[in-house]
Amino acid sequence: EVQLVESGGDLVQPGGSLTLSCAASGFTFSNYWMTWVRQAPGKGLEWVANIKQDGSEKYYVDSVKGRFTISRDNAKNSLFLQMSSLRAEDTAVYYCSRGVPTGVDYFDYWGQGALVTVSS
Amino acid sequence: QSALTQPRSVSGSPGQSVTISCTGTSSDVGGYNYVSWYQQHPGKAPKLMFSDVAKRPSGVPDRFSGSKSGNTASLTISGLQAEDEADYYCCSYAGSYTLVFGGGTKLTVL
Numbered sequence: 001e002v003q004l005v006e007s008g009g010d011l012v013q014p015g016g017s018l019t020l021s022c023a024a025s026g027f028t029f030s031n032y033w034m035t036w037v038r039q040a041p042g043k044g045l046e047w048v049a050n051i052k053q054d055g056s057e058k059y060y061v062d063s064v065k066g067r068f069t070i071s072r073d074n075a076k077n078s079l080f081l082q083m084s085s086l087r088a089e090d091t092a093v094y095y096c097s098r099g100v101p102t103g104v105d106y107f108d109y110w111g112q113g114a115l116v117t118v119s120s
Numbered sequence: 121q122s123a124l125t126q127p128r129s130v131s132g133s134p135g136q137s138v139t140i141s142c143t144g145t146s147s148d149v150g151g152y153n154y155v156s157w158y159q160q161h162p163g164k165a166p167k168l169m170f171s172d173v174a175k176r177p178s179g180v181p182d183r184f185s186g187s188k189s190g191n192t193a194s195l196t197i198s199g200l201q202a203e204d205e206a207d208y209y210c211c212s213y214a215g216s217y218t219l220v221f222g223g224g225t226k227l228t229v230l
Contacts, residue, residue, distance in 0.1 A: 044209060044221060044223045045158070045160075045224070046221060047218070047219040047220065050217055095166070103217065105154040106171035107158075107166075107168060107211075110165040111165065112165055113165060
């Protein structure tokens with residue numbers, strides 16, 4: 001059974017940093033693109049970042065470029081999102097999701113989400 | 121990276137059909153057959169309902185169907201059931217390994 005379990009969500013002050021983790025199981029993690037998607041309270045979904053199977057390619061939504069870094073550790077079946085210079089508008093539930101081997105056309109499995117609150 | 125346009129809400133009675141539209145541009149919806157749809161119940165993670173415009177994953181009832189014409193994709197639900205009440209989001213590939221979601225549509229089953 002495919003499982004994605006996020007952790008690391010917390011309350012952080014504006015300008016602060018936080019790293020989210022996603023533990024994957026039930027599939028060959030190194031065969032898939034992986035993605036972070038976020039959802040602000042009461043709002044819609046927003047794609048945040050993608051990473052290729054070997055970590056050689058990473059892509060970001062404009063609003064987080066230069067502040068967020070997506071990475072992965074295939075040996076530990078883990079996906080990460082390092083967030084810095086956090087702003088109030090980054091407050092959201094962050095979902096880890098699985099892409100497909102050929103790219104990121106769609107996301108077939110999602111974690112339960114990790115809540116990040118940016119507030120003083 | 122502008123969000124795709126969806127109606128904020130749609131409604132229908134049990135047994136009826138509803139269609140949710142998702143309008144983008146030639147740079148996203150109209151340029152690729154990589155439109156997906158997600159269903160989200162309150163407090164839950166999104167669930168994939170369609171990939172590649174009209175491919176239904178196993179487990180999704182065939183009451184659900186997906187289509188696309190030009191820059192607009194559509195999700196149609198026939199024979200509405202109470203459990204279909206949820207938020208629905210479209211998503212499109214937008215080139216250069218980026219994606220864009222729609223603003224979401226709240227489906228109410230009357």
